[in-house]
Amino acid sequence: MNLWKRMGAAALAGALALSLVACGGGNTSSAGSTAGGSSTGGEATGSNVLNVMVEVEVASLDPQLATDGTSFEVIADFTDGLMQMDAEGQAVEALAESYEVSEDGCTYTFHIREDANWSNGDPVTANDFVFAWQRAADPATASEYSYMMSDIGQIKNAAEIIAGEKDKSELGVTAVDEKTLKVELNVPVPYFLSLMYFPTFYPVNQAFYESLAEGTFGTSPETVLSNGAFILESYEPAALSFSLVKNPDYYNADSIQLDGLNYQVVKDSQQAFMSYQNGDLDIVKLSGDQVDQVQGDPELSVHGAGYLWYLTLNQAEVPALANQNMRLALTHAIDRVSIVEDVVKDGSLATYTAVPPQFATGPDGSDFSADQEMFKDVCSDDPAKAAEYFEAAKEELGQDTFTFELLVEDTTESQNVAAVIQEQIQTNLPGVTVNITVEPKKQRVEDIQEGNYEVCLTRWGPDYADPMTYLNMWITDNNNNYGKWSNPEYDQIIADCTTGQYVGDAEARWAALYDAEKIIMDEAVIVPVYTKADANMIKSNVSGIEFHPVALNRVFKNATKG
Amino acid sequence: MKNYILKRVLISVFTLLVITLVLFCLLQLMPGSPFNDEKLTDDQRTVLYEKYGLDDPVPVQFVRYVGNMLKGDFGVSYNISKNTPISQLIQSRLPISIKVGGMAVTLGAVVGLLLGVIAALNHNTIIDSICTAISVLGVSVPSYVFALGLSYLLGFRFKIFPMLYTANEPFMSSVLPSIALSMFTMASIARFTRNEMLEVLGSEFMLLAESKGVTGAPLILRHALRNALIPIITVLAPLIVDLMTGSLVVEKIFSIPGVGSLLVTAIQSNDYNVVIALSFIYSAMYIGIMLVVDILYGIIDPRIRVTGEGGRPGFFARWRMVLFGKKKGVKA
Numbered sequence: 084m085n086l087w088k089r090m091g092a093a094a095l096a097g098a099l100a101l102s103l104v105a106c107g108g109g110n111t112s113s114a115g116s117t118a119g120g121s122s123t124g125g126e127a128t129g130s131n132v133l134n135v136m137v138e139v140e141v142a143s144l145d146p147q148l149a150t151d152g153t154s155f156e157v158i159a160d161f162t163d164g165l166m167q168m169d170a171e172g173q174a175v176e177a178l179a180e181s182y183e184v185s186e187d188g189c190t191y192t193f194h195i196r197e198d199a200n201w202s203n204g205d206p207v208t209a210n211d212f213v214f215a216w217q218r219a220a221d222p223a224t225a226s227e228y229s230y231m232m233s234d235i236g237q238i239k240n241a242a243e244i245i246a247g248e249k250d251k252s253e254l255g256v257t258a259v260d261e262k263t264l265k266v267e268l269n270v271p272v273p274y275f276l277s278l279m280y281f282p283t284f285y286p287v288n289q290a291f292y293e294s295l296a297e298g299t300f301g302t303s304p305e306t307v308l309s310n311g312a313f314i315l316e317s318y319e320p321a322a323l324s325f326s327l328v329k330n331p332d333y334y335n336a337d338s339i340q341l342d343g344l345n346y347q348v349v350k351d352s353q354q355a356f357m358s359y360q361n362g363d364l365d366i367v368k369l370s371g372d373q374v375d376q377v378q379g380d381p382e383l384s385v386h387g388a389g390y391l392w393y394l395t396l397n398q399a400e401v402p403a404l405a406n407q408n409m410r411l412a413l414t415h416a417i418d419r420v421s422i423v424e425d426v427v428k429d430g431s432l433a434t435y436t437a438v439p440p441q442f443a444t445g446p447d448g449s450d451f452s453a454d455q456e457m458f459k460d461v462c463s464d465d466p467a468k469a470a471e472y473f474e475a476a477k478e479e480l481g482q483d484t485f486t487f488e489l490l491v492e493d494t495t496e497s498q499n500v501a502a503v504i505q506e507q508i509q510t511n512l513p514g515v516t517v518n519i520t521v522e523p524k525k526q527r528v529e530d531i532q533e534g535n536y537e538v539c540l541t542r543w544g545p546d547y548a549d550p551m552t553y554l555n556m557w558i559t560d561n562n563n564n565y566g567k568w569s570n571p572e573y574d575q576i577i578a579d580c581t582t583g584q585y586v587g588d589a590e591a592r593w594a595a596l597y598d599a600e601k602i603i604m605d606e607a608v609i610v611p612v613y614t615k616a617d618a619n620m621i622k623s624n625v626s627g628i629e630f631h632p633v634a635l636n637r638v639f640k641n642a643t644k645g
Numbered sequence: 646m647k648n649y650i651l652k653r654v655l656i657s658v659f660t661l662l663v664i665t666l667v668l669f670c671l672l673q674l675m676p677g678s679p680f681n682d683e684k685l686t687d688d689q690r691t692v693l694y695e696k697y698g699l700d701d702p703v704p705v706q707f708v709r710y711v712g713n714m715l716k717g718d719f720g721v722s723y724n725i726s727k728n729t730p731i732s733q734l735i736q737s738r739l740p741i742s743i744k745v746g747g748m749a750v751t752l753g754a755v756v757g758l759l760l761g762v763i764a765a766l767n768h769n770t771i772i773d774s775i776c777t778a779i780s781v782l783g784v785s786v787p788s789y790v791f792a793l794g795l796s797y798l799l800g801f802r803f804k805i806f807p808m809l810y811t812a813n814e815p816f817m818s819s820v821l822p823s824i825a826l827s828m829f830t831m832a833s834i835a836r837f838t839r840n841e842m843l844e845v846l847g848s849e850f851m852l853l854a855e856s857k858g859v860t861g862a863p864l865i866l867r868h869a870l871r872n873a874l875i876p877i878i879t880v881l882a883p884l885i886v887d888l889m890t891g892s893l894v895v896e897k898i899f900s901i902p903g904v905g906s907l908l909v910t911a912i913q914s915n916d917y918n919v920v921i922a923l924s925f926i927y928s929a930m931y932i933g934i935m936l937v938v939d940i941l942y943g944i945i946d947p948r949i950r951v952t953g954e955g956g957r958p959g960f961f962a963r964w965r966m967v968l969f970g971k972k973k974g975v976k977a
Contacts, residue, residue, distance in 0.1 A: 140910070143727040150684065225696045227685055298721075298728055320726035321734055321910075323902040324812065347809060350906070351898045353793065357801045358808050525677025525915050532681070543683060562686040 131342040132326075133625065133644055136349050136359070136367040140321045144301035146285040147219040150227045152636045158282045159635050160327050160344060161309040165193050165212070165264075166279035168638065172442075172548065172631050174276040178207055178286070178310065188271025188587060195262040198334040201288050202309040209258035211286035217251040219283050220244040228283040234555075235547060236278050237582075239267040271586045274549040281547065281634045286310070312339050312640035323348040340627070340643040356620070365625050365644065369618045371428040371496060381623065385430030387441035388617045389632025390544045391553070392500070393434075394489075394610035399567035401537050403485050408476035410607035413538075414462050415469035416511035417504055423613050426499050430616035435462045437557075437603040438550040438596075439614040442632040446589040451550045451596070458604040462611065466511040473512045486516040490531070490539040492524040500612070501540055531565040539565065540612070548633050550596045551580065557608055568608045573599055653939050657932045664928045665714075665921070669707050672917050679723040679915045697723065699917075710921070719925075720918035725910055731922045735904060739926070742896070742903030744815075746888055748823035753830025753888075754881060760831070761838020762870065768843060776835060783832025788891040792825035792898045810901040822899045826891050830884045837880050841873035882938040886931050 141157050143149040149158055167177035176182070179193040199207040219226045220233070220241050232254075233241035239255025255267035268275065278284055288308050292300055299306050304315045312335070313327035328343040330336065347363075349355040352370040359367040369377070377383050394413070396404040403409050419433035432440065433455075440452040477483055491501040498521060505517040517538075522530065531539045543563070545552040555561065558577050559569040576599045579585050585592035603609065617636070621628065627642040678699070680690045694700040698709065713720065719731035726734060764776035799821060800808035810818040845851060846869055854868045892905035900906070904923055911919035 140725060142724060145727070148727050150682075222692060225689075225692050227682075227689055227693075229689075230686070298730070302729060302733075319737060320729040321722070321907065323810070323900050323906070347900065349809060349900050351900075354796060354808060354898055354900070357797065361801055361804065361808065363807075363809065523676050523913070525679075525681040527677075528681040528683055529677045532687075541683070546684075563683065 131340070131644055132345055133341050133343075133639060133642060134345045134347065134363060134365045135639070136347055136355050136364045138348070138350060138368060140323065140348055141318075141325075144307055144315075144318070146282040146287065147215060147224060147226045147228075149282055155282045155635055156637050157327075157346065158285065159280075159311070160313045160639060161307070161311045161315050161330070162282070162285045163199070163311045164280050164282070164285045165195075166276055168280050168629070168631055168635060170629050170641070172444075172633065174280060177280070179279070182276075189268045191266040191268070191275065192259070193264040193266070195264065196334055197262065199310060200332055200334075201291070202314050202330060202332065203288075203291060205288055205290070205308075206261070207286060207288075207310050208261045209264035210261075211288055212264050212284075213254075213256050213258050214289040214292070215285060215287040216256050217244075217254050218287065220254055221251045222247050226283070228281075231278060231281060231283045231546065235272075235552075236275065236284075237269045237272050239269055270582045273586075273589050273592065274547050274551075277548045277633075309333075312336075313341075313344060316343070339640060340645075341639065344639060359620055359622075365622045366628065367620050369429065369620060371426075371618075374429045374618045377620065380620070382620050383618065384621050384630075385616050385618045386630035387432070387632045388544070388615045388636065389439065389442045390542050390615035391434060391439040392540060392542045392612045392615060393437075394504070394612060395531060395539050395541055395565040396608075396610065397534060397537050397539075397566055400534055401487070403476075403480055403482075404487075404537070404566075406476050406480055407606055408472045408479060409485075410610070411461060412469050412472035412476055412512055413508060414607045414610040415465045415472060416508045417610065417612065418464045418507050419612055420464060421507075422500055422503055426503050427496060427613060427615075429618040432614045432616065433464075434611045434614045435459065437600050437609060437611060438553045439545075439611070441614065442545045443548050443550045443552075445593045451593075458601065461604050461607065469511045473514075477514070484514045484516070486518065488520055488537040489517050490520050490522065490527055490536045492527045492540075493521050494524075497540055504540070504612075532562065534565070534567060536565075541565070542615070545633050550600070551577075554596060554599050554603070555581070557603055566608060568606070570602060570606070573602045576602075649943050650940055653936055657936050660932055661925070661929060662711075665711065665925055666707065668921050668924050669703070669710065672920060673703055675915060677915055679917060681915075693723075697721075714925075719922040722911075722916050722919050724914040724916045725907070725919060731918050734907065734919065735922065735926070738902055738904045738907055741815075741901060742892060742905055745819050745822050745826065745896075745901060745903065746885070746892060748819055749826035749888055750830060750881075750885055752823055753827035753884070754834055756827070757831040757834025758838050758870075758877075760835035762842060762865070764835065764839040765842030765846060766865070773839075776839070780832040780836045780839075783828040784836070786828070787894075788825050788828060789894040789898060791828050792822065792895045795821045795825055796898065808899070810899050812902075818899070818901075822892075822895050822901060825895050826888055829887060829891065830881075833880060833884055834877065837877055838873060841876055842869060845869045845872045878938060878941060882934045885934055889927055889930065 137153050137156075139151070139153050141154045142151050143154050144158055146158050146162060149155055163177040165177060165179040165182070166174040169175045178195055178199050180196045182191060182193045184191055193209075195207055195209060201207060216232060216238070218224050219229055219231070220238075222245060229241075229245050232238050233245055240249050240253045241255070243249040244251050244254055257265050259265050272278075287300075291308050295306055301307050302320050304318055307315055309315065309330050310333075312330055312333050314330045316326045316328045318325040324345070324347045326343060326345045329339055329341060333339065347358075349358065349364075349367075352368075352373060355364065355367045356369065356373055358364045369383075374383070374385075396410055396413070398405040419435070423431045423433050434440070435455045435458060436452045438452050440450055440455065443451040445451055489501055489505060491497045498519075501519050505519055508515055508517050527539065527541070530536045531541060543553060543556065554577060556563040557568060558564065558574045559571075576595050580592050580595050580599070585595050617630070622644075625642060625644045629638040629641060630636065631638070678690075680693050685693075691700075698706065701709075710720070717732065719735075721728050721730055722734060760776045760779060764773045767773050796808050799805045806821050807814060807818045808821075810822075851864075851868060854864060859868065889905070892903065893909050894905075895901075896903045896905035897909055904926070907919065908923045908927075910916075911923065
């Protein structure tokens, strides 16, 4: 017994000593990091700071290199472009005080605000845009979004510069004077102003950029300048937490209510939701199952994310899929309503159009795809019609049984949706066997790009607020025309709308875009399935966060917390 | 002794080089490339491959990579943080992972030892059963389950510790992940200590010591535990390695800005350079730990020191036995 007491005392003493050492260590290190002014994870403090959850790290704070939604969102927190989105997603002036468009629609002249300054005190000048846009087009930059300058923005000489045929100085953008920027286009681009809020078009202060060591731009608060609502306070590459504070010198500082933003990367959705319930986060993104749990909660907020999930059918390699009746049979055999309501469950919309709803508004201000019954003759959840088309297909193809491989990526949602599609097709089209192949996303994308698949559940998000961001995909030989479908009539309409007869006439162009979409739907080139939504929980004392399906998914500068 | 250490170090360096080569080849087999993105066209991919030298033949890439690596250049990240040098990415993250891992090992070893000793001294009593039950739980339940459980209980319900890592409270934020990570180590050490202690306690020299009048704590600590500790060092080393793998998931759950969570992201996004650099560092740590253990054996067991081999076989000798049978160069 004596031994026991001694052992117990020794153990207790040991544990105490250990905990003292451990606590001591902890205290010093935290004191050290405070004193040292660590550049990561420092938090803006105060109750008026919004705590924001993101799912992935920022990939780049360089506006001309960034490509993903998180990077865009953070860049836009501290950088303004010529234009910005209002709450409804319409382009309104930001750094541009005013602008003029020439009569032929090919020249834009932007007048930059006199009171727009960088956070180092330099004025924002027209040259900052010239420098940034030339960087985006310069092949040496290898900007993944360079095509926003050429194919989409149609800026003069952009295509030639990207191809290495002309020097970047020949880009059709010039600084007329310090505050006047002139942009020349090859053809009128009806959505050009809406590109101006896309981060690839954001300015970069040339003198500041050139003063930095190569490759360090945008890697810390010291290596970026702000001209926007917030200033980067703490950040390092791939940081899991970082913060921004209100920019007191922002031209519109009076209207900014928040004192700052704290970002926290959380990859585990359960942890994220608990942190939200704990009060550590003010806004979190939910998974489909979590949305189910909080249905009816007033803090739940669902917004269209613009992404269309669809089935691409490989017509070049699979003879059965080259048959139009077979494709129509497949598109009718799917029950999209049950997919969004029972599987995805996050507010995503069943979609029956090749261009998804909620992101593109026409000359009359209406949503291009608001009417989801427009093509109901050729695309609906209708097993009876599916059977009819299937009979016709069987006759034309001279066989009764078919086996298709359905390729999906390894996310839970994709796999669940695929399982339901498999079951629906096999039930509604007896004789068809669907085998599911699951691959990591990068492999799936490589396979469809190389035509190495039969049927694939894939997605596309809009790059700009115009139906062309979708319709352009299905022209002959486009990289994203995974089905290798080709129709000269379709190609002609798209050409007419991009560079041809309709470019100057917004209404005629809009009508022509419907004609193009009708061809896609009539021939069942793709099988649209659903338009993705983002479900967020937002604390009830927070308001004014703006959600958009294009370019900037979330905008915080008009948010309030209190 | 010098020869023995030199030999071990040389073998370690060679192993690392082979690992790098294998890693390089494995990455070529990874599905997709860093640039298989819906938005990227063939032309753009070609530009990016050229820019990063990924269009060269694999042997050329390998030689260039090893050359750069010897100069301390691990290349840049393609996806996670575009064009950021890997060394910069890892610099701030490695200390955090080592800190959390270190806390976990210390905690696991100390608590494990205590539990093991207590269980052994109370052999076949209810206390022994409780300790055994804890060990079984610790070994069989994966660390991420503990992580989620602890996070829910101590983070969410009782709000004692932060659920997500915050740089303002590095110590408090490391407590839950360290406990979650330490469970396996703790349980294994406890089991092992108990068995070793029982063996030592039943041995003749303990009887001798006792008959010489040694009693109480000195008997247990100086005679029993000390002898039991030697084999425990063996298990501790692989346990530290297990802990490194456990950290991959636990870091993700607690949003710890360490190398484990970085590796997971890198593998998912085919960020080749990050994967190679981190796998290299993990391998180097593993080999380093094994090297230290082998050298420690040399110090503890004179038979190894004299012959360079023999006695209790070292880590590489053990693997050689597994791979090529017992005969070669290993004295029984």
